[in-house]
Amino acid sequence: MKRLLASVAALGLGALAGCGDSEPRPAADYGESLFQDARLSESTFNRFSCATCHVTTPALPAGRIDAGYSLYNVAARPNWWGGYETHLLDAVNFCYVNFMRGVTKLEAEDPRSRALYEYLSRISPDAQAPALPFTVVKDIEDVPRGDAAHGEAVYRAACQDCHGATHTGAGRLTELASVLPEVTQDYDRLFPGIPHAQVVIEKVRHGQFFGVGGNMPPYSREALSDADLGALLAYLGL
Ligand code: HEC
Ligand code: HEC
Numbered sequence: 001m002k003r004l005l006a007s008v009a010a011l012g013l014g015a016l017a018g019c020g021d022s023e024p025r026p027a028a029d030y031g032e033s034l035f036q037d038a039r040l041s042e043s044t045f046n047r048f049s050c051a052t053c054h055v056t057t058p059a060l061p062a063g064r065i066d067a068g069y070s071l072y073n074v075a076a077r078p079n080w081w082g083g084y085e086t087h088l089l090d091a092v093n094f095c096y097v098n099f100m101r102g103v104t105k106l107e108a109e110d111p112r113s114r115a116l117y118e119y120l121s122r123i124s125p126d127a128q129a130p131a132l133p134f135t136v137v138k139d140i141e142d143v144p145r146g147d148a149a150h151g152e153a154v155y156r157a158a159c160q161d162c163h164g165a166t167h168t169g170a171g172r173l174t175e176l177a178s179v180l181p182e183v184t185q186d187y188d189r190l191f192p193g194i195p196h197a198q199v200v201i202e203k204v205r206h207g208q209f210f211g212v213g214g215n216m217p218p219y220s221r222e223a224l225s226d227a228d229l230g231a232l233l234a235y236l237g238l
Pocket of ligand 1: 051070132217
């Protein structure tokens, strides 16, 4: 039994097993502060923290639509990114490099990786949790327009934190986030012959424009339904 416990601890699963609830966990606290801090990335252009795109509560709070899943129980999942990633640190590094402009991956030996791991373990109380689906819309197709009033709620829940108010960008997280929907005025020149709505759907579904550039996250089908996207487009007048 002792040996078993020792090997569990060696795997770093001690926190998962929930032992020693009252004992202080400075590494997890440090990890929590890193989770909420955009300065985790050394890029001066980055304004995103992990918390920009991930909540840590069991369910998404009302009025919030995130590209990324809640990370509650994340350390108890068998794989991540719809099965594409089989190591938790790789799953984190995908976000760190692609969205937070991290120049080099967080290495396993880096104390920050260790601290993030301890924090993610602390918010994973269950021994096992199911892997979550991540369905990428491969071929972009137009979607039926929905109700613009609902679309406004979708905009607030999904886009406003980063892009700020429509037409002005007021309150946006970063000046790099374009003003919506005005940015589409450039699309006749940039993407001649492609309907503006299709360019926006491409951006939202893939995070990048036809495979190039940007650090906006992609929205899977699970994160944002076509119905919500159609309402959003109606609200944006696209
Ligand atoms: C700009 C948005 C964004 C930021 C910032 C971000 N992520 Fe993500 N993350 C995503 C998206 C989108 C996914 C894919 C959907 C999913 O699996 O949650 C994802 C997936 C993940 C997953 C896999 C979850 C699963 O079960 O499939 C982990 C783990 C993760 N992120 C951790 C982090 C951590 C830790 C940070 C901070 C270092 C971070 N992310 C920063 C958007 C982001
Ligand atoms: C985590 C922050 C974040 C969220 C959330 C987000 N965006 Fe973005 N978006 C950006 C950033 C940063 C850029 C500029 C860099 C780039 O192109 O990726 C951008 C660019 C865009 C562009 C392309 C503008 C251009 O250059 O032509 C469109 C369109 C867009 N976002 C639409 C949306 C919509 C619609 C939503 C909500 C469903 C949304 N974004 C949610 C950060 C975000």
